[in-house]
Amino acid sequence: MKVDLFDFDLPEELIAQTPLKDRTSSRLMVLDKETGKLEHDIFKNIKAYLRAGDCLVLNDTKVLPARLFGEKEETGAKIEVLLLKQVEGDTWETLVKPAKRIKEGSVIRFGDGRLTAVCVGEKDHGGRIFTFQYEGIFYEVLESLGEMPLPPYIKEQLEDKDRYQTVYAKERGSAAAPTAGLHFTEELLEELKDMGVHIAFITLHVGLGTFRPVSVDDVDEHEMHAEFYQVTEGTARLLNEVREKGGRIITVGTTSTRTLETIATANDGKFVSDSGWTNIFIYPGYEFKAIDGMITNFHLPKSTLIMLVSALAGRENVLHAYKTAVKEKYRFFSFGDAMLIV
Template identity: 45%
Template sequence: MVSEKGCAIGIIRGMKTDTFDFYLPDDLIAQFPLANRTDSRMLYVGGTAQHIKDATFRDLPDYMRRGDLLVLNNTRVIKARLSGFKPTGGKVEIMVERLLDVHRAQALIRASHAPAVGSTLSLSDGITAVVEARQQDIYTLRFLHPLPLLELLDRYGRVPLPPYIERTVTNSDESRYQTIFAQESGAVAAPTAGLHFDQAMLDTLRAMGVAIAYITLHVGAGTFQPVRAENIEDHVMHAERYSIPPDTIEAIRACKAGGGRVLAVGTTCLRALEACARAHEGQLIAGQGETNLFITPGYRFQVVDRLLTNFHLPRSTLLMLVSAFAGMDAIQRAYQHAVAARYRFFSYGDAMLLEIQS
């Protein structure tokens, strides 16, 4: 189960956040995707001693075998950024965080002074939005337009590139900051481990006898927030919605029964599967849920055997998650190696393939 602060049972108490800090040169933060999705490098961390090996993403089939299962997140990134003005004329930047219904959303707002509840914001092409409520930094907005909000964002919004990509959004980002299997609209950040796959790679894996299944977890903007508490147990984890279909539950059961390995593509897949298992006393049950599960060293994994992921931000919950999965020493060595070998970091960066620590 998950505690009120979103900390998983098994957390090592008193662990300091600065344990998960590291030096990263700015020029290693990937600002653009590579020419082809599968061009990325891949750092393998596994084996009994969690040894480190340089590889490429195109080598992934060499690390798979018949009977394994690949679990992908089919969430689709929405054009969540909008610009506008307050009634006073001051500029606002809106980042839609979660769709509530066809005309309402929760959002983050950047402005010189916070807009008041009840005020009306003027956006693109005559669109207006009323501030209905505010809870801490999250605003509830009602958009006054006949178009459904999702269609409105698709027409007038901008791709919500992460804050560490310091450039203007280009037309190519609309396709490259989206996986090729994206279907279910609702994320404000891409499940970036999935960005490495093209159709040829998926076809190759299927031909080998690797099964492929999908979950949906709508990634929220909280994924980019560093942990600011001195002790990680004091961090309040953001919540995200997930859905796991019956076919995926059955695929996991078949994989486990046949001696295969479940490879979660991205921390989002891992988090959805582990949250589902915790919510049902170790069982996987198809359906929808919401999780604030905070996976840190000391956590006992119940579903996932292997993890494909990108390199994560210092002091982030995702760095803590991969440290729990592969082991703190292994991840510290892997990140030191990645910096020295000049791997590309974060959303448009390179990949890691991790085996669970034994």
């Protein structure tokens, strides 16, 4: 299957640069995955498309202010470091710009020396392993020095850091937000609970692989980057009960989808408490074992995310929906509008 099959024309002005003031006021496209029928609405009205007994599955990962700007100790050269994942203790895998200046043994200072990093390993494509040194609590130092790692297609500064976090973000560790969840407010979640919709949480720490373009011509040759996930016993029990009672399991975002499909694939369609690393790659031809529907944003052309959505709703249905979204001037990507697939 060729990657070009997932291409579409996207005018640059439709890439949302800033979040809306009211999270629930984004537009909502509803796609019937069986017929391809489309409806247009506002996200705050999502209650009309859900029913008692359904379960929404949300990713409670929290984005780290993971972009650091410092100076190389020996030369004063300006260096940008992006934290990707914690290897162990104070040692992290990172992405460095410009990487060619940083070799094993190089030292970078941040914030007048409140935080220093020693390079202890080199990886391909600008990757470096650093051990950090500081006084106090690492995450508190990071909060004071770091910036939110906004996706490369967002050119404007974010005034409020919390707008790149979901209102239910709890488990620190992501290099990017699970953006389908940005449309929810605490009030909307309470309204859904009141009408009998179950709310379940999983954790998947989003890595930069989510933004990495597919660089091969054939979908089968693409390799996903592994990301850490965790599902609690309580969530697994709730999901099994919802399934047994005939309720629909609707994931919020591709990260929640990949987590549940990873677990269901390994356990004959059942949900169990589990944690580990997943590199599951979902594209057309994949048979879903865990979910009945999904809430998601509008994704990049030729990305693994549009491939996942196409696996659920059919490539032709999805490309028709995206063509309609462009025509109707929906907002795309992280701060953009939403799609519900049921």
